[in-house]
Amino acid sequence: MIVCSCNVLSDGQVREALGGRSDRPSVGAIFRHMGCEPRCGRCARNISAIVDQHAAVPSDHCSGAGECDNCRADELAA
Ligand code: FES
Numbered sequence: 001m002i003v004c005s006c007n008v009l010s011d012g013q014v015r016e017a018l019g020g021r022s023d024r025p026s027v028g029a030i031f032r033h034m035g036c037e038p039r040c041g042r043c044a045r046n047i048s049a050i051v052d053q054h055a056a057v058p059s060d061h062c063s064g065a066g067e068c069d070n071c072r073a074d075e076l077a078a
Helices: 011-018 027-033 044-056 069-077
Strands: 002-004
Touching: 002 044, 011 027, 011 044, 027 044
Parallel strands: none
Antiparallel strands: none
């Protein structure tokens, strides 16, 4: 699912950018890591939610592919 229409970024790309990080990077850091920058800012809340979910779930328990309750929270919030 596209989470940033200005930069055409998907939730999967954001999760991939988070990789095995155990910290909670800022939304700006995610954009910088992906070689782009926020434009309209409408996506910041959704990207922040993905970062929060990633930080809350131990990486060895979830691949970020929608298998756990935290991943499905994206669908419920949409
Ligand atoms: S939707 Fe992400 S910057 Fe506009």
